[in-house]
Amino acid sequence: MSFTQKIKDYILGSCRMDAVGIAPASAFAAEDENHRPEIVLPGAKSVIVFLKRIPDGVVQAAFRAAEDKNYAAQSIYAAYGRELTPTMDLFFMQFNISEYIERNFGYTAVPVPSGPMHNVTPNNTALPAFVGSKRVNYIIHSERAAYAAGLGEIGWNNMLLTPENGPRQGIGIVVTNMELDYDEPYSGPKLCDPEKCGVCARCCPVGAIPAAGGKTETHVVSGRKVTVANIKNNACAVASMGLRREFARGLDVPDMVDNCDPTDAELEKAYHTKRVSDYGLDHYPKHFCNNCLIYCPVGGWDEKFGKTGLSKFKAEEGAK
Numbered sequence: 001m002s003f004t005q006k007i008k009d010y011i012l013g014s015c016r017m018d019a020v021g022i023a024p025a026s027a028f029a030a031e032d033e034n035h036r037p038e039i040v041l042p043g044a045k046s047v048i049v050f051l052k053r054i055p056d057g058v059v060q061a062a063f064r065a066a067e068d069k070n071y072a073a074q075s076i077y078a079a080y081g082r083e084l085t086p087t088m089d090l091f092f093m094q095f096n097i098s099e100y101i102e103r104n105f106g107y108t109a110v111p112v113p114s115g116p117m118h119n120v121t122p123n124n125t126a127l128p129a130f131v132g133s134k135r136v137n138y139i140i141h142s143e144r145a146a147y148a149a150g151l152g153e154i155g156w157n158n159m160l161l162t163p164e165n166g167p168r169q170g171i172g173i174v175v176t177n178m179e180l181d182y183d184e185p186y187s188g189p190k191l192c193d194p195e196k197c198g199v200c201a202r203c204c205p206v207g208a209i210p211a212a213g214g215k216t217e218t219h220v221v222s223g224r225k226v227t228v229a230n231i232k233n234n235a236c237a238v239a240s241m242g243l244r245r246e247f248a249r250g251l252d253v254p255d256m257v258d259n260c261d262p263t264d265a266e267l268e269k270a271y272h273t274k275r276v277s278d279y280g281l282d283h284y285p286k287h288f289c290n291n292c293l294i295y296c297p298v299g300g301w302d303e304k305f306g307k308t309g310l311s312k313f314k315a316e317e318g319a320k
Helices: 003-012 056-068 072-083 086-103 142-148 199-203 232-239 264-273 301-308
Strands: 019-024 046-053 109-112 171-176 214-222 224-228
Touching: 003 019, 003 046, 003 224, 019 142, 046 086, 046 301, 056 072, 056 301, 072 086, 142 171, 142 214, 142 301, 224 264, 232 264
Parallel strands: none
Antiparallel strands: 019 046, 046 171, 109 171, 214 224
16 A cells, blocks of 8 residues: 555544545645745645535534524534534644654654634734735635645635535645655536526625626636636625624624725724624634535535425525
């Protein structure tokens, strides 16, 4: 058995991950020099990427809050689908995988923090990494890494999509100077066609995701162009962080911004004045609205949630 297969078997077996792929460090040559694997490990050769699915039961808890106004269920999704369990499970497994490589193969391995709480470079701004001028402050872009490692496609909504789970999984990354066998970038069946689907745009309550034909941005991964929607991240923050009462799912919170597309300065003021008790573990709760994740039809959504009656959502109608 090759070293590559041993590592993959360890990740899928002992670490209980659902998928794993490996990309060469060269796949990130087009990234800004501060966001390439070499920035965390000189001489980096391989980027190991793995996925952990969000259980269907956790996803449907978000439907209970969004569709049934059962706001107690929102805490289930927040804890197990967004802020805590998926992130922390990946967080610890990244450490275990790095330790496994160093102990068994003698190479250096770096766990790269990922998920909403971790995969950002330090900065002195009140704004979280995914909004404002600092929105590209990831260490290594998780979705593009997963695409380069052959695990899935980057959808119009900027999320990693897999045939099995759509966007409903977390992403973990380990960088090593061990040369391994590399997977090809994703070339499976086309998963996202915004002109035929467009659910994510219709689901967005603040219009942060443009419809097909709207503004786009293009990235180069493994020499291939990847084009996705240019999302209004500040608008997204208003809904996902519950910065206006209408998005706070029953919480008694004041409107922190005056509109649904605030400026960086308006967002920063909101974060400075928001009550500490309203924050999540990562200081920037992002679980109040995840419509583009929970309603994306990719990954057998209709079979899991539509036909079972767990969701009343109709794609042609947009969000409830």
